[in-house]
Amino acid sequence: MAADQIPGSRTEIRVRYAETDQMGHAHHMNYLAWFELGRTELMRANGVSYAGLEREGVLLPVARAELDYRRGAGYDDLVWVRSRVKQVRSRSVTFEYEAVRAEDEALLARGTTTLVCTDSGLRTRRIPVEAQRILEQLRRAAETGANGPGAQAPASP
Amino acid sequence: MAADQIPGSRTEIRVRYAETDQMGHAHHMNYLAWFELGRTELMRANGVSYAGLEREGVLLPVARAELDYRRGAGYDDLVWVRSRVKQVRSRSVTFEYEAVRAEDEALLARGTTTLVCTDSGLRTRRIPVEAQRILEQLRRAAETGANGPGAQAPASP
């Protein structure tokens, strides 16, 4: 598969009323749930089902997260989360994300999360070979820009 | 507009990892957020923007909720929420919902919520005339089945 055919990584989210706080925007913790949706979509669109990995006893708990918030996301706003693979190691993978307001593509937040691969007892283990191969392919595609905004089709909800 | 042209009320939700609990299904409280998404979509698709009402100082807090749970919703499952207007009064409106698993349309949960109309100081007030007219039209459509599953197109996310 050529790099420019790699399926997109854009996840569309409608800000829920339940996600707003009294400041009138989505509470900052929700971005971690949105980024999680983003990487799940990116992986699924490329043949790695996180639900499937879990059924095989492979977990990917979050070991580190960084978030930079720029603008608030209002209730009922459409938000696009763009997800990319930033780094792949034998036992961990780092994703990076941008959340933008769909209406004007204004940047709402950026972030990264590093996931470690564990067995069902939460002992670290190597990422399964096929998953690692695909993640590495996504990383290279992101590096060359093939996985950038221009190349992205909206993912299913 | 003929009843059978009333736009649909089906909202599609992908169960988030953050929504699961250690029983392995979406925690039961999430259905209230999903039903909220459902009625928002139903209203928006028919010309009543809840965000718009709020900007005019009209709020619709939930006064009562009933939920019956039948099956758990698994992580990454697609869930359809079907929303209908059940009853319209001068100062309140009751919606009813079904959440089904998209894959096989198995019923996950049913529920109703009654919303009261208030001003921004949470004093009850009449539902604005135009909103009430549309809600009443939706109620009649639901009664005659025009707004049932068969008539529904998927709403945007």
Next chain:
Amino acid sequence: MAADQIPGSRTEIRVRYAETDQMGHAHHMNYLAWFELGRTELMRANGVSYAGLEREGVLLPVARAELDYRRGAGYDDLVWVRSRVKQVRSRSVTFEYEAVRAEDEALLARGTTTLVCTDSGLRTRRIPVEAQRILEQLRRAAETGANGPGAQAPASP
């Protein structure tokens, strides 16, 4: 143990900023999480550990919930959740709850939840004998008022 010595069922909750919505109060879905805390405390204070039941393969998923909302709970408000056992059957138990604002004991919401007893595969089963005995004792105490507000000591957080 005399009925009036039955340990209390009052759980204290500080409304979190993350729980508020843009209406300026705790979003209505949080009451389901608070009620869950309330029944867990009530059970634990009387010798039934829900975490312990789960480790033995006994689950108590929620089958039905009813909630009536009266007033909003503001950010940083202290809320007391009073929990009582309303009905015990061989395979289900119903709790009832009141959430009041600690400052003036104003009623915020009432509710009930019915939990069914299942095995780890979510097949219904009988409530374990000892748990059922304690739940039945709590039900009788609630009926005679021994477990009412006047008899309650604050539970640990």
Next chain:
Amino acid sequence: MAADQIPGSRTEIRVRYAETDQMGHAHHMNYLAWFELGRTELMRANGVSYAGLEREGVLLPVARAELDYRRGAGYDDLVWVRSRVKQVRSRSVTFEYEAVRAEDEALLARGTTTLVCTDSGLRTRRIPVEAQRILEQLRRAAETGANGPGAQAPASP
């Protein structure tokens, strides 16, 4: 007030069932809500009410967050969040946190959040003088260890 009299910053949290995910631990996004509770308690215990600031039109949205996760927090575990002021600037303040399991003080996660001071229109502004004075005092106390674990009394819930 002498530094060693500065009230403590330990907030006690009981992990809610609703906070667990199917991996069997509190979902990683909840730490942001817990840290928020932690800094709110620290501020309130020292005379700065965040709810009070908001009523005066002073907001403190989160601009940046970093989290390192070490161990999972199980359902019903008691977790202590220790909060300290790390840096105070004219328009922002950075807190740091540790979440430990109460039972054995095992480290669950560390994190920092940086909050910017804004008016109600989300335009940055200076931190009010009195609040800044207290935050600066807390920062110095943290630096000298007076606000460390040994000096901490449990905060009210």
